[in-house]
Amino acid sequence: MRLIPIQANAADLCQHEHDVMLRFDADADPPHSWHLVATVHDRMMDGVYAITIAFADGTPDRVFNNTDAVEYAILDTGRAD
Numbered sequence: 001m002r003l004i005p006i007q008a009n010a011a012d013l014c015q016h017e018h019d020v021m022l023r024f025d026a027d028a029d030p031p032h033s034w035h036l037v038a039t040v041h042d043r044m045m046d047g048v049y050a051i052t053i054a055f056a057d058g059t060p061d062r063v064f065n066n067t068d069a070v071e072y073a074i075l076d077t078g079r080a081d
Contacts (some may be wrong), residue, residue, distance in 0.1 A: 003031040003073035010051040010064035013040045019075035022053065022062075031073035035059045042066070 003021060006012075013020065021034035038056040042049065049066040064070065 002076050004076050005031055005071065005073045007069065007071050009066060010068045010070050011042065011049070011066035013037070013051060013053065013070065013072060014042050016040075016072070016074050021073045022055075023071040023073070034073060037072075 020037040036056040
């Protein structure tokens with residue numbers, strides 16, 4: 001199994017809630033060193049569509065605007081979904 005890096009808007013994380021590693025600006029290039037996502041929630045917050053991400057590695061939750069650019073990686077399981 002390998003990780004496939006993706007650059008997209010934060011709203012796209014809602015499609016990949018499982019087996020996702022999110023990169024922060026200070027993270028190294030290899031996706032294996034990024035932060036494992038536990039849950040992704042989308043909601044309206046102060047009139048703005050927001051994406052709240054909780055992490056499995058103890059990293060504090062992050063909130064993104066749905067159009068914020070993020071870099072993440074998904075686990076390639078070799079299955080056709």
